[in-house]
């Protein structure tokens with residue numbers, strides 16, 4: 001059973017228990033536990049762990065006369081106890097498990113694991129993680145066992161812009177590791193990641209090599225890379241590596257696709273070692289910080305806002321975002337702003353991964369694509385393609401065009417043809433993008449107006465003690481009298497409230513408040529534009545007269 005199915009089955013079992021009014025409480029709990037334990041076993045979670053989870057949940061839910069609790073409290077208890085016990089399954093209770101590297105010091109991290117587990121890929125992903133956080137990072141390839149290992153690391157490193165070290169001629173991995181670390185230390189690198197060889201199976205020679213490399217490079221942290229798709233074997237493998245390499249952290253790879261994951265989860269308990277990251281694909285950005293609560297939340301389809309904010313923080317340029325939001329609330333939204341937004345979306349990784357983090361969004365995507373199994377991935381992949389295409393289109397614009405409000409394209413439609421040619425897209429696709437930009441620009445103008453109105457209402461209410469209804473009436477009167485409105489705006493201008501950003505709480509600073517966005521979507525002008533566009537189906541008479549009506553692109557923003 002793949003992880004997504006596991007989550008769904010547990011989620012359903014809990015929901016059935018919550019809505020069950022016919023059976024007595026003990027039967028309800030036992031039925032729920034039967035489904036949960038079967039699902040966990042089918043996902044390869046070790047039988048000992050499943051049995052202990054079952055006992056703990058049962059004890060918690062049935063002890064001390066919990067039968068007598070009112071139904072609403074019983075429901076909350078069931079949700080909490082199941083959630084906490086699932087978290088315990090993947091939590092080894094260590095704090096700050098990601099290695100806190102020190103700046104201006106050489107921190108060595110050594111990777112171990114079997115061949116093909118995803119070591120080399122994960123080394124580069126971790127290098128990118130630290131590089132994004134401002135560290136000077138280097139990669140050492142000490143895998144002299146597998147022909148082509150150095151080339152693979154080199155390719156990954158070049159793609160990720162990470163300096164690397166390796167040798168085509170030196171056969172001794174201990175020497176390569178030692179030389180590489182010495183070189184990077186001399187050059188004042190702050191994070192030095194050493195990739196070691198793997199073998200197809202656990203064997204003495206491999207463990208001996210790891211011990212030798214470890215003794216020369218003296219790692220600050222050793223990480224074991226574990227393939228999540230190997231099932232029950234993971235536990236045994238982790239134990240064997242722990243004895244010789246004594247790793248302090250685990251990276252679970254291949255948690256995407258059809259990994260059962262349960263075996264790997266059991267390895268955490270067997271070695272009492274924390275999982276620090278999970279690999280969710282072959283690309284550099286398919287790498288998520290692991291937190292037990294976030295993982296279980298996502299598994300159960302409850303979203304992971306913590307992870308979302310974390311990704312958002314790592315990909316947004318605070319200065320750019322702040323500037324963009326300042327302009328947005330002043331009613332200014334250029335094509336360049338639009339391009340930066342698209343680039344941020346792309347940096348967040350595959351949209352299907354991001355969607356899983358937002359409560360409800362994954363389900364919505366599944367519904368739109370008409371199926372739970374992979375359907376949402378198709379839908380999101382399509383949306384990713386559209387975002388990428390939009391970036392190509394904007395890359396073909398001149399600096400002046402990008403910094404404009406887009407009106408130049410209406411005045412001079414030949415620009416659209418030029419951009420379509422330059423970006424390898426169609427005129428229709430360029431026009432669609434311009435249309436989306438216009439909608440965002442309209443939203444920005446509405447936001448500016450809303451903010452001004454709200455502020456004016458606040459000021460008036462504070463000064464006069466008026467009721468909100470009376471204030472509303474006055475505002476409507478003033479709207480009908482533009483001169484009076486202008487005067488008032490002048491009076492209150494430069495005193496706008498902060499635009500409430502969804503990321504504000506987590507410090508990501510910068511996404512427009514969703515509630516406000518929804519409000520703006522009710523703006524009759526925006527609705528009229530959308531209707532006009534839909535009605536024309538790309539035909540003449542729309543905002544961009546030459547819309548060709550070719551086959552309809554999905555709109556990633558859901559307008």
Ligand SMILES: Nc1nc2c(ncn2[C@@H]2O[C@H](COP(=O)(O)OP(=O)(O)OP(=O)(O)O)[C@@H](O)[C@H]2O)c(=O)[nH]1
Nearest residue numbers: 115116117118119120121198253254279280281282
């Ligand atoms: N789907 C998926 N594939 C992954 C992930 N991590 C690595 N891979 C793929 O797994 C294969 C093996 O990965 P490597 O990084 O070469 O594994 P390795 O452990 O370094 O292997 P050796 O160098 O032979 O020891 C490659 O095709 C990777 O692209 C992941 O999280 N998800």
